[in-house]
Amino acid sequence: MRIAFLTDIHGNLEALNATLLAVRGGGFDQIVILGDLVGYGPDPIAIVETVGALVGEGAICIKGNHDAAACATSSGMSENARIAADWTRDQLHAPHLDFLSALPMSVTQDDRLYVHASARSPEKWPYIRSADAAAECLAATDTRLIFVGHTHIPVVFHGLPGKPPSTFIPAANVEMPISSLRRAVTVVGSVGQPRDGIAAACYGVFDTGQRTITMKRVPYDHSQTAEKIRRAGLPFWLGDRLAFGK
Amino acid sequence: MERIGPGSVIDGFTLQSKFAKGGMGALWNATKEGIDYPLVLKMPFLDPGQDVSTIVGFEIEEMILKRLTGPHVPKFAGSGDLSATPYIAMELVRGENLETYLSKAPLPVAELKRIAIDISTAIGALHRQKVIHLDLKPENIFLTTRGAVLIDYGLARHLALPDLLAEESSVPMGTPAYISPEQVVGHRNSTASDIFSLGCILYELATAEKPFGEPGTEAGMRRRLFQSPTPPRDITPDLPRWFQEVIQKCMEVDPARRYADTGQLLFDLNNPDQVVIKERKPKKAAGFLAKVTQFFSKEKAEAFALPSLSTAKNSNDTTVIMVAVDLADGADPLAQTVRSEAARILWTAPSAKLACFTVLKTRLIGEDQSVGEDGKSAYVNRLVQLKDWAQPYELPEDLISYHVIEALDPAQAILDFASRNDVGHIVIGARGSSALRRHLGSVSAKVVAESLCSCTVIRLRKEEHEAMNREQQEVSLP
Numbered sequence: 190m191r192i193a194f195l196t197d198i199h200g201n202l203e204a205l206n207a208t209l210l211a212v213r214g215g216g217f218d219q220i221v222i223l224g225d226l227v228g229y230g231p232d233p234i235a236i237v238e239t240v241g242a243l244v245g246e247g248a249i250c251i252k253g254n255h256d257a258a259a260c261a262t263s264s265g266m267s268e269n270a271r272i273a274a275d276w277t278r279d280q281l282h283a284p285h286l287d288f289l290s291a292l293p294m295s296v297t298q299d300d301r302l303y304v305h306a307s308a309r310s311p312e313k314w315p316y317i318r319s320a321d322a323a324a325e326c327l328a329a330t331d332t333r334l335i336f337v338g339h340t341h342i343p344v345v346f347h348g349l350p351g352k353p354p355s356t357f358i359p360a361a362n363v364e365m366p367i368s369s370l371r372r373a374v375t376v377v378g379s380v381g382q383p384r385d386g387i388a389a390a391c392y393g394v395f396d397t398g399q400r401t402i403t404m405k406r407v408p409y410d411h412s413q414t415a416e417k418i419r420r421a422g423l424p425f426w427l428g429d430r431l432a433f434g435k
Numbered sequence: 436m437e438r439i440g441p442g443s444v445i446d447g448f449t450l451q452s453k454f455a456k457g458g459m460g461a462l463w464n465a466t467k468e469g470i471d472y473p474l475v476l477k478m479p480f481l482d483p484g485q486d487v488s489t490i491v492g493f494e495i496e497e498m499i500l501k502r503l504t505g506p507h508v509p510k511f512a513g514s515g516d517l518s519a520t521p522y523i524a525m526e527l528v529r530g531e532n533l534e535t536y537l538s539k540a541p542l543p544v545a546e547l548k549r550i551a552i553d554i555s556t557a558i559g560a561l562h563r564q565k566v567i568h569l570d571l572k573p574e575n576i577f578l579t580t581r582g583a584v585l586i587d588y589g590l591a592r593h594l595a596l597p598d599l600l601a602e603e604s605s606v607p608m609g610t611p612a613y614i615s616p617e618q619v620v621g622h623r624n625s626t627a628s629d630i631f632s633l634g635c636i637l638y639e640l641a642t643a644e645k646p647f648g649e650p651g652t653e654a655g656m657r658r659r660l661f662q663s664p665t666p667p668r669d670i671t672p673d674l675p676r677w678f679q680e681v682i683q684k685c686m687e688v689d690p691a692r693r694y695a696d697t698g699q700l701l702f703d704l705n706n707p708d709q710v711v712i713k714e715r716k717p718k719k720a721a722g723f724l725a726k727v728t729q730f731f732s733k734e735k736a737e738a739f740a741l742p743s744l745s746t747a748k749n750s751n752d753t754t755v756i757m758v759a760v761d762l763a764d765g766a767d768p769l770a771q772t773v774r775s776e777a778a779r780i781l782w783t784a785p786s787a788k789l790a791c792f793t794v795l796k797t798r799l800i801g802e803d804q805s806v807g808e809d810g811k812s813a814y815v816n817r818l819v820q821l822k823d824w825a826q827p828y829e830l831p832e833d834l835i836s837y838h839v840i841e842a843l844d845p846a847q848a849i850l851d852f853a854s855r856n857d858v859g860h861i862v863i864g865a866r867g868s869s870a871l872r873r874h875l876g877s878v879s880a881k882v883v884a885e886s887l888c889s890c891t892v893i894r895l896r897k898e899e900h901e902a903m904n905r906e907q908q909e910v911s912l913p
Contacts (some may be wrong), residue, residue, distance in 0.1 A: 243775040349487065349598065357597040364594060368494045 191216060194377045194393035196223035196305070196338025198240070199255065200230025200277065201381030201431075204390040205239060206364075207409035208380050212392065219298075223338040223377060224253025226289070228270060230381055230426050231417035233259070233277045237285040247297065252292035253305040254314040260290040269424045276423060302332040306339040306362035316340050323354050323374040334367070335374045336393070342385045343378030343404040347371050350379070361387065364401040375402055383434040439463075439478070446515060448476055450522050457599065459489050463528055465524065473527040474512055488608070491599045492589035497523050498596060499588045503564055504645040507557035523853045528586060530579030533636070537573055540643035541671045542677055550578065551637055551681070552704050557583035558633060559697035559857065562626045565594040567622060572613045573631035573639075592623050612645045616660045616688050619653070628689035630700065636683025636694075641682065660688060666715070677703075677710040684713075696788045698857040701798040702755050702788060702836075705856055711833040754779060757790045757858040759849045759882070761866075762817060766824050768903045773864040774824060775892045780862060780891065781828070787859075789824045792838045792852060793817060794845035814839055846881035853886055861890045864899075 192214045198205050199390055212220065226234040226240050244250050258274040259281060265276060281289075294311050295304035306314040307322065309329035312332060317337060323346030325340050326335055345365060348354035367373050370385045378391030385391075389406040396403075415428030443450045452462040467474060479493045499525065501511045509527035536542065536550070540661050554576060561568060568575075570590040577584045590608050600608060600623065607619045615631035622628075638646045646664035650656045664686070667679045676724055681703050687693045694700040703710045711768035758777040760770050781789055795817050817839045828835060842848035867877040882892045895903060 238735065349490065352487070355597065355599075360595055363595045366498045368497070369516050370490065370494065408874075 190218045190397040191220055192219040192395045192397070193217040194221050194223055194303075194336055194338075194375075194395070195380050196238055196393075197225040197253070197379035197381060198222070198227075198230075198343055199225055199379070199381035200227050200233045200236055201275050201390075201392045201414050202230070202232035202235045202239075202263060203411065203414045204381045204407075205236060207407045208392050209239070211261070211405065211407045215394075217394075220248040221296075221336065222248060222250040223336060224230045224251045224292070225255045225338060226250075226253070227259050227277045228255030229273045229423075230414065231421045231423065233280050234282075234285060237281065237288055237357045241288055249296050249298070249303060250292055251296060251303050251305050252289070252294055256289040260286050263381075269286065269427060273423055273427060275299050276421070297332055298356060300333040301395075302330050302335045304324070304337055305333065306337060308332075308335055314339065317346070317374060317376055320346055320354050320356050323356075326374050327372055333372050334395075336377060336395070337374060338377050338379065340376055340384075341379035341382055342376065343391055344376045345373055345402055347373035359402065359405055361389075361391075361406040362398075364399070364403045366399075366401050369400060373402075378404055382431065384430075387430055387435050388434040398419075438619065441724050445476070445520055445522060446513060448474065448475065448513070448522075457491070467524070470512055472510060473529065474524055475523070475527040477501055477523045479521055484851065488600070492525070493521065494515070495591060496588040496597050496641060498526060498599075499566055499591045499593050501667075502593065503561070503566060503588075505564075507560045507584055509584060509586055514686060518784065528577045528579065528584045530577040530584065533573035533576040533578060536640060537643070540640050541674070542640050544675055547641055547678060548639065548704055548707075550583075551577060551633075552701060553583040554636070555697045555700050555704065556632055556857075558583050558629050559701070561585060562629070562697060567594070567623070567626050568629050568632075569618060570613075571629055571636065572610045576636075579593050594624070598623055607653060610651045611651070611656055614646065614656060615690075616657075617690055619656045619660065625690050626696065627693045630685050630693050630697070633680050633689070633700075638664065638667055638680075639684050641674050642667050643736070644670055646686065663688070663715070663747065675707070677707040680710050680712050683715060693765045695788075698755045698859060699788050701857045702790070706836065706838075709836040710722065713833075754784070754787050755790060755856060755858045756784065756787050756860045756862065757792055757849075757853055757856075759792045759794075759845075759861060759863040760821070760824060761798070761845075761864060762793050762820050762824060762880075764907060767907070768899060769864045769893070769895055770868070772826060772899075773862060776891065776893045777862040778828065780860065787834075789825075789828060789830060789835045790838060790852075790856065790858065791821055791835065792840065792849065793821050794848050795839055795841045796845065797841045797843055809882075814841070846878045846885075849878070850885055851880050853888060859888050861886055861888060862893065863890065864893045 418428035
């Protein structure tokens with residue numbers, strides 16, 4: 190089975206459309222969206238509706254902190270994130286908010302756990318930016334493989350059970366094998382706001398037969414998204430950063 | 436899992452007989468329908484109490500072998516789920532194991548050279564697939580009819596994939612007699628490590644002695660960080676100097692001072708007369724001063740040579756650039772432009788070696804005018820011309836070589852040289868594109884069409900070309 194992981198779309202329709210074009214031609218058996226459909230970007234309605242249609246076709250979708258913020262309050266967020274979250278809440282209609290608030294915090298499928306931030310206290314949205322944070326995540330569950338988003342920086346923390354995990358940053362489009370003996374936390378890169386210095390949208394692939402993880406990159410027209418962000422009156426930086434993948 | 440024995444079938448592989456068994460696992464001869472080459476199944480003992488490095492070594496071999504292709508590695512035939520029935524099925528390599536040559540050492544230089552070329556070619560094929568072997572030793576090398584085949588990838592490293600061994604162990608991983616200094620201190624990311632191990636192997640084949648013995652302790656292995664072995668010619672005096680130089684350059688402590696890649700190594704092996712013999716300091720002297728010097732050089736080795744590992748060349752950069760220049764009309768404007776354009780390419784690859792190449796067109800027998808008016812042969816004249824043409828490069832002598840080749844077909848001579856020496860980039864000039872030239876076929880067109888590496892064709896702009904032709908006509912007027 191080939192699974193495509195999309196995460197941190199953040200209202201970026203250009204990035205999502207480009208990614209879905211690649212995913213639809215990629216022969217996938219399952220699409221998993223790891224949360225943060227909205228926030229930052231100018232097209233929350235279109236994103237929620239597109240993802241809603243995907244879920245109707247069998248995709249799994251997890252709730253992210255920005256999805257939760259759009260339904261409730263924006264406390265605890267950075268200034269730009271809070272402005273964007275408040276703006277997003279104003280844009281969305283009741284059915285969109287209902288869809289977001291009904292999203293599950295995590296889903297387990299076979300030996301895999303899907304969660305937005307971490308298996309360890311997912312409702313507190315901790316960031317997995319280090320092998321230590323990954324070890325805490327691994328310790329919080331008995332599933333072998335965990336797929337998360339949230340940091341916008343693709344990385345795989347992997348190790349034999351009971352051993353501290355090692356950090357590996359997979360090169361774009363290169364298959365990384367993960368033997369069936371290993372456990373791993375795979376942090377999938379962001380579709381709509383990459384922060385690893387690469388502007389192209391990122392999505393993850395897991396091949397359950399081959400046991401390989403790949404971070405795929407899809408170039409998209411980020412200047413158009415930036416222009417929409419400016420026109421929507423959102424902070425300019427939210428558009429400018431897309432060109433640098435920062 | 437049921438008991439494994441002869442006749443057991445695993446994923447379609449039928450076990451025949453067990454032919455080796457060690458602490459890590461067992462090897463079985465096997466067959467499978469549809470596979471017409473002899474097979475071996477490697478089955479590890481992955482008991483819960485098993486040493487982690489055994490498990491990781493097996494994971495690595497499975498991960499890397501399945502990604503390798505070509506004649507210099509055993510064919511991968513399949514593998515089992517490591518958590519269920521772990522095995523790797525691969526081609527059983529038939530040929531002579533290099534270990535059998537050790538009893539015949541010291542080998543004659545012709546044989547050393549042939550073996551060195553075969554192994555370097557195989558290592559180069561591995562490195563071009565982003566894989567470093569990291570455990571080259573005679574028992575892991577087979578000499579076969581299809582060239583050298585390298586086996587056993589349990590310590591190997593794929594540069595685009597995670598290094599599963601990196602964080603599993605703090606002890607040096609390799610074979611004490613052949614391990615590179617940088618591996619001794621835990622670096623596993625340099626293709627130069629394989630070149631060092633090859634140097635140790637060639638040393639042993641040339642002298643019948645292991646350069647560093649077989650140290651049993653880590654301290655013993657570390658000695659190679661600051662102490663060079665006895666020069667091979669001190670043991671085998673009739674070993675040619677050039678071959679000693681090749682061995683010593685492979686075995687430099689600082690990876691940056693070794694051959695930048697197997698291409699440059701092959702170049703020296705194929706062109707012994709172009710090997711630059713370097714002065715090397717004697718191994719060690721007794722006395723206080725020597726001890727101080729040694730201590731210092733040990734410090735230096737640790738402080739300078741090793742950190743440079745991280746910046747050691749590891750890419751697939753071209754390291755032999757061939758510039759083919761036509762000097763039949765002297766250093767004409769085209770030859771000058773070829774020189775400056777090649778300089779630009781060279782500038783982007785600072786450690787590359789430049790092979791300057793020109794063809795002396797041979798005439799038919801009986802018309803030979805190879806001795807000019809001044810009594811020098813045309814060959815020597817052309818060599819002088821070529822060196823003069825290349826003088827502005829101001830390259831150190833071990834990074835430039837000169838080749839005047841007599842041939843009837845210049846394009847074929849260029850192509851032969853490039854393939855024999857693993858050239859990564861050919862720079863060649865093209866004369867104008869007249870109808871006549873198109874009809875007869877130009878040298879550069881044939882080179883571009885048939886070469887197996889990158890080619891850059893240098894042309895003068897139309898006006899420059901016309902000006903050059905005018906000049907040449909004027910010169911040839913009486």
